[in-house]
Amino acid sequence: MIDWTHFTPWTSLMGGLLLGVSSALFILLNGRVLGISGILGGLIPPKRGDSAWRISFFLGMIASPFLFSLLAPSGLASPPRIDAGYGLIILAGLLVGIGTRYGSGCTSGHGVCGLSRLSPRSLVATLTFMSVGFLVVYLVRHVL
């Protein structure tokens, strides 16, 4: 059943367009693929001459909640819900950290940029992590 009370097609579409515009600007202005795990992974460990662009991008991201609070003082229609406990959060973080490095990308690098440039590699990666995401949620919520 579709959860109509939480369904936000317009703000999600607007947010998505903004993600697309950001990715477009990054490749056209800076010549870089906007993939978060790749930008972060390149800082571990940091390499001389290849860190400043990564750091200034992250400084912008870190400032974004502040800008959003100026643009929308009343905040989001429904505030974020984080149901997972710390144990699960830490396990999830490890899996995401290791997985995005072996898989060379995450939702932004493969899911947005990779699919936008019609990369078969990114299509395989995106179908894989989406399917596993659906499967894990199914198992956690409906089987276990």
Place this chain on the structure above:
Amino acid sequence: MGHLRQRFSEFVVGLMFGVGLIISGMTDPGKVLAFLDPFGSWDPSLAFVMGGAIAVGFFAFSIAKRRTTSLLGDDIHLPTSNQIDKRLVGGAILFGAGWGLAGFCPGPGIVSMASGEIKAAAFVGSLVLGMVLYEMVEHYRHKAHSIPPLDSASTYE
């Protein structure tokens, strides 16, 4: 600082991308998990995020593919690897499992941490730890078997 325009551009893009994640609902793990749960009370909103982002990205990358330098004069770095192998699929499986367990992927985790969510900070901390572990394992494998290390800069998406 000889690259002030570049640094400014990267900062503004990071800012826009973060605001996009917040507006879209990606920084709400509850919403992400509701998207991944079509057999429960399903919230399909995030399909619109992906659709909107790719609709714009497609045009940008089709232009970028035909250029060698960016508008600010830097090289355009597009991934060159086209190998579909165990690393790619295995990594995507681990990532999908982590994403489905907590509802966070890297970008939203970082933005949510910056907005003061302690759990998001725990997520980002262990995400970084996972990346450090990856480096250590690959470093060890390289030393033990003299397997040439992958050039992460060129294979990354």
